[in-house]
Amino acid sequence: MPATGRIKYQRNSRPLYQAYLRVSNRAFMSLCVLFTVVILGVLALVMLYLLSKGFSHISLDFFTQVEIAEGMEGSPGGMAHALVGTGILIALASAVGIPLGMLAGIYLSEYSSNSWLGAPTRFIADVLSGVPSIVVGILGYELLVVPTGNANGFAGAMALAFIMIPIVARTTEEMLRLVPGSYREASIALGATKARTILKVVLPAASGSVITGIMLAVARVAGETAPLLFTAGASRLMTLDPREPFPSLTVAVFQFATGPFRDQQELAWAGIVILIVLIFIINLTIRFAVHRLQAKRFATA
């Protein structure tokens, strides 16, 4: 900000101009405070409403019963099938997404320095994590549902893995980069191969923060609805077979919430709260883990 021949901030000392400066300064400062309060207030309103509404509809049935159709005895039942379904979907997605994502992250951090592959992969991973998740659902539909002829849990899990991979890759890369080069040099000087160095020295040194990144990715896909709509589909039954249409918490919540029945809408509120609490716990754990790690790790390096 060069002062180009004119006085930029205090143009003159006339009382009127000084008063203008004072008032505008005060006004904008208050505006910043006000905006923060508005943001936190609105978001607190949303959260409190969701939580208070949801907690009042959580019952034992929610966790133990499957959905019972409207008009049948015991309706609306619970969401046990959806909870189990989401659990299995996340487990399957993690089984594919975490190893692939970590491998990509290891490549980006440890192997890409002399390769043309590094920069584009890094950039595309960033861009992919911003692709609308419903588009990923349509890709999953075309590749995994059309050939088999029906919605299936496997397709849903793959769609979730698709979303996980770029996130896991980028966080793994960033965490591995924090490990000081001297660790790697020491290991190689002792005669270890590069692969052994990565597996036995670099990864263990960064394990805590890599796990944090993985949990972040899990929290992200646990709340995804759009990619499951056309891939896993929806099911009212408890099922463990990923070749069948598969229930999930988020899709069930969506269907209940937009459906006409009041008691199902109440189940949806309870389902949302379970999701939010899950994500809150993951976030809180990450926060404390990160603080501890930052304090301890590499303090001497």
Added chain:
Amino acid sequence: MAGLARMGAVSILMMLAALLVVLSIAAWPSIEEYGLKFLVSTDWRPNELNVPMKDAAGRVIIEDGEVVMETIPPSFGALPVIYGTAVSSLLALLIAVPLSFGAALFLVRLCPRRLIGSISFLVEFLAAIPSIAYGMWGLFVLGPVMQNYIEPGLHAALSWIPGVNAWLFEDTVRRGSTVVTSEIPLTGSDMFTGGVVLAIMILPIITAISRDVLKNVPRAQIEGTLALGATWWQSSWEMLRYSRSALFGAVMLGLARASGETMAITMVIGNNNQINPSLFAPAQTMSSLLANEFAEASTEIHRAALCEVALILLIMSLLFNVVARWLVVGKGSRTAAAF
């Protein structure tokens, strides 16, 4: 190990290629049939339509006392959903950007040190709340509030301004020479509610990223302005100016998020494939169209048209993201990758 790791990296490149190739192939029947007209046509009609056949003068043809019918093939045009996506996202940005920048300035320059940690955590946690939660809140809480209080209030407050009533609160239909004007029913499921819900959802993201960006303004820059006699606000303004390209990147990330957002918007926007200049009429975005129709699409051409919409959505979000990352990366934004 090197080979395996390289495979992981290559798989990321393959993922992007798969998205583009598979969607292009799936959309091909529609691209072939409608070409560029797809982007400018406002007609979205998945089913065949039986209408009375008309002669050159526009009169209905009657033969043997029966109206002669003809069948119009289905037709697909994406303009209404492109319009819906653009308007709802811009509305969201209009609300969210000033609020977020203000809050980011507060967090960087005013916030008492004790509070920074908890407020930052809250903001980041709120960015992680799934969109279906915001959707439920929008559907059951914000929608009724809009319908019963805010929209009637806006109607009462604004309709005296010339033109506003016709623009926002009335529908004008021309049938031949007669013009029928009707009041738009205020339902709370409309473009306005959609924009507000999107704004609430992108607030935490834009706030978090612009906070990181502003934090990285060099101290010397700030102190320089203060030494020249700048007030707090003048030096804040210089901070915003100094990091304007990265802040623009943050806005683009918010735009990318808002335009691709699906569940929440599907639940509140009213789902009507028509362009209506009023913000209080139900609308449709690209993603809500996909969420509503893709599972029920029974004909090949309908599915292909939906895939073309998905392809447009994908390319648009890639563009936004490329621009945003290009501007934010290297400005030291830790959170950019996480969102």
